[in-house]
Amino acid sequence: MKIFVCVKPVPDTAAKIKVGGGASIDPAGVKFVLGPYDSRAASKAIALRDAAGDGSEVVAVAAGNPNKGESEARKRIKDVLALGADRGILIPDESYENRDPLAVAKALAAAIKNEGEFDLVFTGRQAVDDQAFSVGPMLATLLGVPCVTDVVGLEVDGKTATVKRAAEGRVEVLSVNLPCVITAQRDLAEEQYPKLKEILKANKKKIDTFSFEWPAPAYRVTELSPPPEPAAGKIVGEGPDAVPELVRLLREEAKALSF
């Protein structure tokens, strides 16, 4: 089985994002990591490869700025290699910060097509920084294969996969033909942390460079402003009488309760 995992460096979710006046965030002091969805996608891909056995491989793909961002993109590829992937492909991009999702999807599609046949391509359901939710579905369209989004479970049997996805209030089970693109939800795999031996091995694995003629941006961010202050808390009443309304709001609005 040949599996691609597309990953992107994103700020640590614990980082305080500073809007620096321009069209991109102030990177000073921000720690970049492998996003939580990307890391689950990688873990699942590696588990599938191990189950499939000989001749199978997992390839990590990332695009990044060769001046500033390349080392971050390269580091995220290494993160996936340290989880156990076999090799990486880095797509250099001089103006990575201004890339729109379609351009990124085109670059990833070109890099993957350049590799020939494949069985599965994973992306995260979203990048936790710009939250566009776009690259996975666009990539599937460009590759001419089906896309299943928000996947929480996946089993491969020959040339089809049984896929579980989280839909509103229910879990859908689908049968999908391979090759296909999967966008990963958190529950797709348990979180793995790399073993130290794999970190050392990762340094010796191959990361190829794939050059891509980037198209002019189809859209670009022109301005960033801080998010509005969160609305003040709501007092729904006092004492036991308020409980039913509180439970209703938690269930229906906050969706924090599922019973």
Add this chain to the structure above:
Amino acid sequence: MSEFRGVDFFLLDELLTDEELAMREAVRTFVDREFIDNRAIEEHHRAGTFPRDLPQKLGELGVLGPTLPDEYGCLGASSVAYGLMMQELERGDSGLRSFASVQGSLCMYPIYTFGSEEQKRHYLPKMARGELVACFGLTEPDHGSDPGGMETKAVRDGDGWVLNGSKMWITNGGIADIAIVWAKTEEDIRGFIVPTDAPGFSAPSIEGKFSLRASVTSELILQDVRVGPEALLPHSGGLKSPLMCLTQARYGIVWGVIGSMMAVFDEALRYTGSRTQFDRPLSSFQLVQRKLVMMHSELTKAQLIALRLGRLKDEGKMKHYHVSFGKRNNCKAAREVAKLGRELLGANGVCDEYQVMRHLMNIESVYTYEGTNEIHTLALGAHLTGHAAFRG
């Protein structure tokens, strides 16, 4: 995701390789997931129990004897990487780090350094995986700071040996499969690999500790314990041999206590930032800031010492007195930092809902074992003046 923030005031991360940073991150995540987020360490500490799956988990992660070469199932990692691993384990609890120090620096190291090729191939890979747990028996009831006075004896018996004596305060004693026992032969002090199921060997637990509660500490009793010739570490000889092991373990402690300081400082900084008294956050008072600054300064100085020491070790230039400097300074600093952190948390600082009291209790052991402050002062004094003053 843990909220923990490390301290890097002097941008020391810039001096670490990507590999070292990635390994630190992996151990940090491991400790968060397995011990902090689920409060497992707090429960073990409260109950005074050792996490029985720890050896195997640490083995899988790769932190047991990681600087030894990969032909023995180890990683061949740098000493700085090893230090960072110890730092991250001790950020969780000194008991976690103590287990790894004993297994790696005090037991795998002597087998690697003084053992035969056969011993290395037999023991090291299993020890690296955490399948085989070891302890290090040097201290005796009547010989602590002065281990050269040991009374445990090994007498030749045919081609093997008979061992008699007792060892005290032995980390991992009760859970170990093998004990590295230091004993006097007719000629010299030698090291022996003693299987803990050998007839005449017992390891009763030492109860009532208010420190390192998540770590096993035992007495070792050896009554006519017979071992074959294969038990002797052939290249060991003299007090120098166990002291070389201590140098390795002390090096790890120099880094380990930085983790303890980071945990305490992080907690104190957050606490004083969110707790208000007299209508203002505690951290806005000058007297509170003074304590935070003192903690932060000690922590930062300790980091500078540890990194320089680590690079010297990797370059083969580290001497035992450099390690004495680091052990003496950093353990004293960690004790001070824990005390200040505890003060800053007020009444909450005495409760195990917060980490600081656990670290404060642990540091008392770490301050004492592997050479007390006085012993390292004397070692440095001897280096500076040429006069060894251990005997007054």
